[in-house]
Amino acid sequence: MTRTTRRGLAAAGLAALAAPRVARAQAGFPNRPITMTIPFAPGGPTDIVGRLLAESMSREIGQPVVVENSTGAGGTLGAQRVATARPDGYSILLHHIGMGVIPTMYRRLAYDPVNGFEPLGLVTEVPMTLVGRKELPAANLAELVAFMKAQGDRFNLADAGIGSSSALCGALLANAIGARPTVIPFRGTGPAMQEILGGRVDLLCDQTTQTTEYIRSGAVRVFATPSRARIATLPDIPTTAEAGLPGFEVTVWHGLYAPRGTPAPVCARLTQSLQAALRDPRIVQRFTEIGTAPVPQEDATAEAHRRFWMADIARWKPVIEATNAYAD
Ligand code: MLT
Numbered sequence: 135m136t137r138t139t140r141r142g143l144a145a146a147g148l149a150a151l152a153a154p155r156v157a158r159a160q161a162g163f164p165n166r167p168i169t170m171t172i173p174f175a176p177g178g179p180t181d182i183v184g185r186l187l188a189e190s191m192s193r194e195i196g197q198p199v200v201v202e203n204s205t206g207a208g209g210t211l212g213a214q215r216v217a218t219a220r221p222d223g224y225s226i227l228l229h230h231i232g233m234g235v236i237p238t239m240y241r242r243l244a245y246d247p248v249n250g251f252e253p254l255g256l257v258t259e260v261p262m263t264l265v266g267r268k269e270l271p272a273a274n275l276a277e278l279v280a281f282m283k284a285q286g287d288r289f290n291l292a293d294a295g296i297g298s299s300s301a302l303c304g305a306l307l308a309n310a311i312g313a314r315p316t317v318i319p320f321r322g323t324g325p326a327m328q329e330i331l332g333g334r335v336d337l338l339c340d341q342t343t344q345t346t347e348y349i350r351s352g353a354v355r356v357f358a359t360p361s362r363a364r365i366a367t368l369p370d371i372p373t374t375a376e377a378g379l380p381g382f383e384v385t386v387w388h389g390l391y392a393p394r395g396t397p398a399p400v401c402a403r404l405t406q407s408l409q410a411a412l413r414d415p416r417i418v419q420r421f422t423e424i425g426t427a428p429v430p431q432e433d434a435t436a437e438a439h440r441r442f443w444m445a446d447i448a449r450w451k452p453v454i455e456a457t458n459a460y461a462d
Pocket of ligand 1: 175178179180294297299300301321
């Protein structure tokens with residue numbers, strides 16, 4: 135017997151001794167609260183989706199799923215918190231399209247934005263809307279574009295920092311029309327929306343999960359949706375293409391992640407809980423009211439979400455390179 139084979143057998147023996155303990159620990163999972171990190175501010179679109187999901191998952195999994203907002207740096211600080219957490223299933227991350235753009239946008243990070251995670255499943259896809267303060271002197275997208283150009287850097291555009299969907303959408307808009315607005319970053323579009331409502335900031339590109347109620351009540355002015363088709367629940371809003379700006383499309387997706395190295399049975403249990411939440415009639419109803427829908431069950435799996443996520447990284451890479459939209 136060679137030394138390598140003997141070492142291999144010894145390792146296998148040790149693994150066999152350890153296996154029952156690991157299996158027992160996983161069979162009991164979860165036996166304490168799970169922390170779901172939201173990388174943006176309370177009250178905003180990611181927080182809204184995350185809290186609904188956490189509430190439903192808590193009921194299904196039999197332990198509290200506690201939401202913690204860990205904000206800043208365009209969602210990278212919250213993502214770093216989970217990527218570097220103990221991979222035991224008790225730390226999970228609800229993130230969004232930022233997972234698709236950050237690996238290219240950020241050339242220096244204190245965590246691995248791709249290999250630092252185990253994807254658990256896609257959650258939802260949310261349309262965006264271009265909303266402005268109520269008093270903005272523009273009745274439609276063409277007038278908004280003219281006003282933005284005339285105002286130059288006196289025009290203010292809010293976002294949630296480089297890596298956020300609002301920043302991606304805002305940068306693509308400014309680029310498409312050749313405007314140079316002053317960008318005001320917040321820790322999420324929850325606080326950014328308060329500035330739009332207060333009339334202190336001009337424009338924000340944000341998800342229907344937050345904007346629907348403000349659009350319906352007339353608290354904000356809405357110009358277009360950068361979606362391929364009109365939004366079923368807000369059918370009067372034109373798409374950017376219909377309003378004269380073709381080739382400018384952003385839809386936000388949300389996914390659930392665990393740190394890399396989380397045991398496969400634990401990931402599978404979390405995915406099972408995610409899928410149950412996406413079938414929960416309360417989630418289906420609330421998501422529908424705020425302009426979105428749970429994804430089909432077959433998209434809420436680790437394998438399907440990994441494929442979707444990798445395709446999204448590949449989709450945005452050339453766009454980010456062409457527009458030099460790097461964070462550094
Ligand atoms: C938020 O939850 O604040 C937003 O999703 C941030 C963004 O991507 O714009």
